[in-house]
Amino acid sequence: MALSSNSKFHIAMFPWLAIGHMTPLLHLANELAKRGHTITYFLPKKAQLQLQHLNLYPNLITFHTLTIPHVDGLPPGTETASDIPIHLCTFLTEASDLTQDQVELAFIAKKPNFVIHDNVHWMPQFVKQFGIKSICYHAVSAATVAIAFVPGLNLPKDRPITKEDLSQPPPGYPSSKVVLLEHESPALMMISQPMGKNITFYERLIKAKKESDAIAMRTCQEFEGKLCEYIATQYQKPVFLTGPVLPGEDMKTPLEDRWANWLGGFNPGSVVFCAFGSQFILEKDQFQELVLGFELAGLPFLIALKPPTGCATIEEALPEGFEERVKGRGVVYGGWVKQPLILKHPSVGCFVSHCGFGSMWESLMSDCQIVLVPLLWDQILNTRQLAEELETAVEVEREKNGWFSKESLCKAIKSVMDADSEVGMKVKNNHTKWKEILGKPEFLNGYVDRFVQNLHDLDGAKQD
Template sequence: MDPSSFHIAMFPWFAMGHMTPYVHLANELASRGHRITILVPKKARDQLQHLNLHTNLIIFCPVLIPHVEGLPEGTETASEIPISATALLATAMDKTRKQLEEYLEVHMPDMVFYDTAHWIPELTRKLGIKSICYNVICAAALAIALVPARNVPKGRSITPEELENPPAGYPSETVVLRGAEAKSLMFITKPFGDGITFYDRTTTAMKECDAISIRTCRELEGDMCDYMEAQFNKTVLLTGPVLAPGDKKGPLEERWAKWLGGFDPGSVVFCAFGTQYILEKEQFQELVLGFELTGLPFFIALKPPVGCDSVEEALPEGFEERVKGRGVVFGGWVQQPLILSHTSVGCFVNHCGFGSMWESLMSDNQIVLVPHLGDQILNTKLLVKELQVAVEVEKEANGWFSKESLSKAIRSVMDKESVVGIMMKKNHAKWIETLSSQGFMSGYVDRFVQSLKELCKVARV
């Protein structure tokens, strides 16, 4: 081991959309000679192991997840439960505190990366270990939701109106929430674990750490990051997007490679909404009918809707016969990066979670967005309003979308003569050029590592 290398422990929130970016960052750090221990539930370890590109330097340490009343027996990750039950999973995470404390006392890493476990700094401070609050959501979501709430008197919840009107100095007029959008972020005032709200948990995590870090880049969110740094009076370190090259290694599953290979370049519309976005049956049916309405070939990879054991049983009557040969609806896991990079795929319809947002930007595909949660709405505004590289599906007053609005959005970017589609493609190409330029990604990680060295002053092996 190089004497200037670190031993870093990572303890991300138990959701695949959080744990996966931590593994990607671990790969980047390990490629520079640093040793990483990732503490995650056993089920997550088994799901993430294939992403480990440096098995000599990165190890997974399984954490035993205690049972919490209200969660199904054996629950370990957010993908196993509905979003409404994640507050109970936060309680389970908090109950692992003793395990983390014992690990740190025995192994004494140089620093700990975490996001949701707001109590980590209490453990690290007394051991002389640095704590890094590493956020894998956009800086805009942290700035618009957390900064206004810091000035709310203790005991009073922030209101939707306060989210609609960010305080002086907020750096964007377009990445803001309005009406129902602001209400969608009200979950931050709700309990998230025993005796703590989501807001208190998240702000405590950032107030108490030695440094805040965000998985973003200055080119997209520089002003937001500066704003966060000023508001929290704390260093904000950026890692860049950290999309591990290992994602695209290996062949695409043969059945999908064969199916996609039967279509013209750039003609297929691919749709995926991540591991936690589960539609109501009626909305699921509206979605697949919207794809049928486009007349384009499509590949939809979604979890079965609420109350259904499979996607097949939820499909509208006669749907499979009508789209046979040009449409696939699949309810299992797929190799999303490999599908997005297939020459036949020309459009990506997604929920604009931060991971999918970066994958959208790094692909050559047109982008259509159907956000659901608060941070997804803000990611969408960034891509639609500021970067102008995507279109958002118009929603009804009740927050749902129609098959017509979905079809219209897809056709607006996929029709070859579409003015909107041409403009989006041109703008998108500029961002692809920037993000994929030589040294862009590696430069961020190099600067991040240098900042960690400065933070630690004297590194231990």
């Protein structure tokens, strides 16, 4: 029986086991709990310990611990994508798929109204036996979904996918700016790679959306409206928009003293901060080119990256003499930092990012100038959104092999940080306009309220 429009839902959430996917879904859980809905959030123990401080409504949001089984090819103890290099994610996905028995017991006991899942291809059919409706949720941009995960691609069934199959956007794709360049399109070949047992990345995401009752996107009409409409047309499914679902103002965790004190020693807006997310690991040569670019720019900087390939520590990867040359104005740190809090520090004036979707929204909500070094194809599309479509950022020029030089990185940083730069003024003014739009409480609240109404409408729809 459908619930009344003022009833409260019990919603299960099953994210992809990467911090950049778990975190925005938890932010959405907070927004739903704030409105009185109950959440059962599935995640492994290691992630629970890492994310529990973000649970603002522990009386309504329950973490349900998953035991991630071992599968051949997955390093022992792996629970999240942060534990492994990207090429091993297929094995983590396979392990995640083997938690069905755990999920079934929880569904029988808790009887949720909906499950919001992050492209779990088996979930839509699995939950029908319990009378639960499924919503396929995307923590990535609509551009990423629209250019690579729509049936309109018409990928071949009788032969392997080639570069030529992916060299052009799918029919009807609505943007001429948010695209991959010809030398970048081969990066899309990864969608033909295995992602779990006996299924490709492409097949997995297509099936997850086709068989769900609805699709949900972490974006807004003003930002990616045409792309969301295109996805809805391709799938003949309702597409619900949640807005960016950013951390709430009631997020009270402080910045660690170590970084607060260090940043406090510099003038307002003078420090360049760099982070590339929790997964990506640079090659040593490109890592060294990156840090040398920061040295060349001559500004104070804080870089938070994982040690590059083949290096156990950040220190052993640094160029010879680098630490002595930048002592007092630059730090390269190999651990995890609270990125949103660093971006809010008054001394930080520029953010050099890989433009993962979460970092993209955080950059837009900050007062920092934005310099983008996309590493993967979805990040390239996000970068085109900011640099070409919105003109709120600068993209670092790269060679056709995807690498960048210290000179090109330095040039990009200086183009937004030099006081008399026309480029810097242009992107700053555009950025300010978007921050004002996104920063209005009624803007974000309105999207979540409409999402809740979408759930009521879906709940009231006749069951198949």
